[in-house]
Amino acid sequence: MIGILRQHPLILVGGSIVASVALLALLAPWIAPYDPTDIDVSVILMPPSWQHWCGTDTLGRDVFSRMLFGARVSLAVGFVAVGISMLVGLVLGAVAGYFGGRIDALLMRATDMVLCFPTFFLILAVIAFLEPSIWNIMIVIGLTSWMGVARLVRAEFLSLSGREFVLAAQSLGVAPVRMMWRYLLPNAMGPILVSAILGVAGAVLVESGLSFLGLGVQPPNPSWGNILTDGKDNIQIAWWLSVYPGMAILTTVLGYNLLGEGLRDYFDPKLRS
Numbered sequence: 001m002i003g004i005l006r007q008h009p010l011i012l013v014g015g016s017i018v019a020s021v022a023l024l025a026l027l028a029p030w031i032a033p034y035d036p037t038d039i040d041v042s043v044i045l046m047p048p049s050w051q052h053w054c055g056t057d058t059l060g061r062d063v064f065s066r067m068l069f070g071a072r073v074s075l076a077v078g079f080v081a082v083g084i085s086m087l088v089g090l091v092l093g094a095v096a097g098y099f100g101g102r103i104d105a106l107l108m109r110a111t112d113m114v115l116c117f118p119t120f121f122l123i124l125a126v127i128a129f130l131e132p133s134i135w136n137i138m139i140v141i142g143l144t145s146w147m148g149v150a151r152l153v154r155a156e157f158l159s160l161s162g163r164e165f166v167l168a169a170q171s172l173g174v175a176p177v178r179m180m181w182r183y184l185l186p187n188a189m190g191p192i193l194v195s196a197i198l199g200v201a202g203a204v205l206v207e208s209g210l211s212f213l214g215l216g217v218q219p220p221n222p223s224w225g226n227i228l229t230d231g232k233d234n235i236q237i238a239w240w241l242s243v244y245p246g247m248a249i250l251t252t253v254l255g256y257n258l259l260g261e262g263l264r265d266y267f268d269p270k271l272r273s
Contacts, residue, residue: 007266008262008263008265008266009262010258010261010262010265011259011262011263011266012262013255013258014256014257014259014260014261015255015259016255017251017254017259018252018255018256018259020255021071021075021248021251021252021255022075024068024071025068025071025072025075028065028068028069028071031068032062032065032068032069033053033062033065034052034061034062034065035065036065036066036069036070036220037061037222038061038062039059039060040061041060042060043056043060044057044058044059044060045058045234045237045238046060047238047240048240052064054067054240054244055240055241055244057227057230057238058230058233058234058238061220063227063240063244064244065222066222066227067222067227067244067248069222070222070223070224070227070245070248071224071248071252073221073223073224074204074208074224074249074252075200076134076138077134077137077138077204077207078199078200078201078203078204078207080138080142081137081138081141081142081145081199081203081206082142082145082196082199082200082203083142084138084139084141084142084143084146085142085143085146085149085199086146086192086195086196086199088142088143088149088150089146089147089148089149089150090150090153090185092107092111092146092153093149093150093151093152093153093154093157094153094181094184095107096108096150096154096157097154097155097156097157097158097161097184098157098176098179099176108151108154111150111151114144114147119144119206120206120209122144123140123141123144123210124213124215126140126144127140127210127215127216128215132214132215132216132217132218133218137207137210137216137217141203141206141207145199145202145203148195149192149195149196152191152192152195153192156184156187156188156191156192157180157184157188160184160187160188161184165183166179169183190267191264191267193263193267194260194263194264197256197259197260197263198256198257200256201252201253201256201260204249204256205253207225208223208224208228208249209225211223211224211228211229212225212226212228212229212232213225214226214229224245224248224249225245227245228241228242228245228246
């Protein structure tokens with residue numbers, strides 16, 4: 001493990017950032033000095049101080065506490081949305097790559113049609129007809145971001161279909177479902193894992209953007225995006241409402257991207273050789 005981290009420092013840096021953010025999110029109820037929804041009109045828009053490390057917002061709520069609980073929301077959306085997109089993409093990509101022919105052509109043309117729509121605007125259009133809630137956001141993001149996973153899984157299955165172990169299993173009469181999930185999928189997990197990690201970063205950005213526009217997590221529930229909304233309205237007098245949540249989003253997305261790039265280098269046989 002130490003040798004891997006020395007050869008791929010991006011895994012160490014990105015993994016440290018991801019682990020730190022996840023730990024802060026998990027321990028938020030014990031770390032947060034204040035309740036994230038408590039209103040205190042006596043400290044409205046107080047700048048950062050020893051009493052309130054990241055200042056307060058327009059209702060006197062502690063920004064540091066709200067950011068800690070907002071991290072739980074962002075990471076939950078990221079993991080659940082990526083889980084949904086991975087499930088859909090794995091099934092469609094595996095079926096297309098293994099069976100090929102007309103099934104492959106049909107599924108890939110359907111994927112290309114969905115790719116024609118700008119993902120963020122497609123999410124906005126769907127969210128506009130639904131009640132804003134955290135679960136709706138997770139489902140919509142997941143169901144609108146599976147296309148890249150499907151194409152990746154299809155490509156991996158096509159590249160593995162001519163390998164000796166696959167031909168040997170087929171000659172023994174292994175069923176297609178067992179072939180896909182027992183033999184092909186484990187050998188394609190490297191690129192799929194990288195795609196999933198990078199997908200979490202994208203889902204965090206999308207959730208923050210939706211909350212910033214008022215279509216995501218609804219107040220008084222904290223989210224990095226709706227904290228930024230307060231910052232936008234008071235940027236000249238309360239810079240901390242924009243800087244701290246913006247840095248949290250930047251750091252989190254950067255951590256997942258670095259971890260994904262490091263794992264991509266690690267799983268690349270050309271680079272390992």
